[in-house]
Amino acid sequence: MEVEHGLARARAVVDDEPVVGQPLLRRDAAGHSKEVPDEGLVGGLDGVGARDRCARDDQDVRRGLGRDIAEGDRAVVLVDEVGRDVAIGDLLEEGLVGSVGHGGRYRRGGRQANRAPSLSPPPLDPVRPYVLADLSWPEARDAAFAVAVLPWGATEPHNLHLPYATDTIQAEGVAAEAARRAWERGARVVVLPPVPFGANAMQLGLGPVIDLRPSTQALVLGDVVRSLEAAGVARLVVLNGHGGNDFKPMIRELQAQTPVFLCALDWWRAAPAADHFDAPGDHAGELETSAMLHLQPDLVRPLAEAGDGAERPFRVAALREGWAWAPRDWHRMTADTGVGDPRPATAEKGAAFVDAVAERVAGFLVELAAMDPADPYE
Ligand SMILES: [Zn+2]
Numbered sequence: 410m411e412v413e414h415g416l417a418r419a420r421a422v423v424d425d426e427p428v429v430g431q432p433l434l435r436r437d438a439a440g441h442s443k444e445v446p447d448e449g450l451v452g453g454l455d456g457v458g459a460r461d462r463c464a465r466d467d468q469d470v471r472r473g474l475g476r477d478i479a480e481g482d483r484a485v486v487l488v489d490e491v492g493r494d495v496a497i498g499d500l501l502e503e504g505l506v507g508s509v510g511h512g513g514r515y516r517r518g519g520r521q522a523n524r525a526p527s528l529s530p531p532p533l534d535p536v537r538p539y540v541l542a543d544l545s546w547p548e549a550r551d552a553a554f555a556v557a558v559l560p561w562g563a564t565e566p567h568n569l570h571l572p573y574a575t576d577t578i579q580a581e582g583v584a585a586e587a588a589r590r591a592w593e594r595g596a597r598v599v600v601l602p603p604v605p606f607g608a609n610a611m612q613l614g615l616g617p618v619i620d621l622r623p624s625t626q627a628l629v630l631g632d633v634v635r636s637l638e639a640a641g642v643a644r645l646v647v648l649n650g651h652g653g654n655d656f657k658p659m660i661r662e663l664q665a666q667t668p669v670f671l672c673a674l675d676w677w678r679a680a681p682a683a684d685h686f687d688a689p690g691d692h693a694g695e696l697e698t699s700a701m702l703h704l705q706p707d708l709v710r711p712l713a714e715a716g717d718g719a720e721r722p723f724r725v726a727a728l729r730e731g732w733a734w735a736p737r738d739w740h741r742m743t744a745d746t747g748v749g750d751p752r753p754a755t756a757e758k759g760a761a762f763v764d765a766v767a768e769r770v771a772g773f774l775v776e777l778a779a780m781d782p783a784d785p786y787e
Contacts, residue, residue, distance in 0.1 A: 690749015
């Protein structure tokens with residue numbers, strides 16, 4: 410399913426590009442533009458995998474697509490847009506190399522049942538039973554989920570090197586990995602599709618930032634809770650990926666109106682950052698850049714292009730020291746939209762931190778799933 414979604418999305422992305430006879434440019438992991446046809450089928454599939462961003466578990470996508478095509482892949486059957494089976498080997502022989510990535514004309518059959526029984530590489534990862542977007546109606550209807558996890562991100566710039574969807578990718582990536590671990594321990598957890606828009610009024614105008622007012626967010630959250638209540642899901646965790654989102658006051662108000670047990674966490678606070686980073690930074694710094702190098706490296710520009718993330722502190726001491734608070738004007742207090750130096754970031758640090766966070770959140774989800782929402786106190 411990951412791959413099917415990935416290709417569907419890639420098709421949407423490339424459909425507005427020139428399809429025949431003109432090179433299609435994609436960015437590779439190092440940030441360089443490449444012409445897909447020159448890379449043939451391998452590059453095309455790779456490009457498709459790379460295009461699949463926040464909506465999927467990207468590691469699964471990479472396992473499925475972001476690798477070179479091996480000889481054994483010739484037997485892999487794709488399904489074309491009129492439903493015919495086409496083997497990769499046939500595509501190669503017909504000289505259609507490149508057309509998979511180029512026009513996104515083919516998609517893999519998503520479900521195990523759609524695949525030819527003789528596939529020589531192992532089948533792609535199956536549907537994730539803990540991700541709502543992957544599930545059919547019978548699967549979701551009969552699952553009796555105990556806990557829903559709502560990843561909530563933002564659409565805003567992150568220094569010069571990270572994508573606008575950074576907060577959404579991180580929230581969803583952590584949610585999916587934590588849910589996977591919790592599921593394997595028997596907890597009936599489900600990750601909801603992420604909300605990609607955060608509270609960003611102080612960044613408006615920094616490119617196409619999309620700002621949801623907190624009052625709008627409260628309405629969205631309220632409707633999600635109402636829907637979960639109707640579905641009989643008794644617990645909700647809002648897994649926040651954006652520092653400007655503040656769910657506490659919303660939950661205070663909503664909790665009095667619903668039996669669904671409501672709670673929230675900021676993913677980057679779920680494990681001690683100091684164990685992994687010298688200076689984690691506040692926004693697009695060492696922590697977030699490392700996490701992105703682990704979760705979605707194809708969307709990270711070369712660190713040599715990143716700004717230093719220097720922050721202009723408030724003139725007033727109490728605001729500087731943080732015991733008094735005012736929202737920051739991101740147009741004036743940073744030159745590159747970052748706060749914190751990203752340049753010491755590495756994928757290894759990101760992997761270790763995301764692992765620590767996912768493990769901690771998984772433990773929380775297991776415990777929460779077993780807790781009686783009507784009797785949460787010892
Ligand atoms: Zn961020």
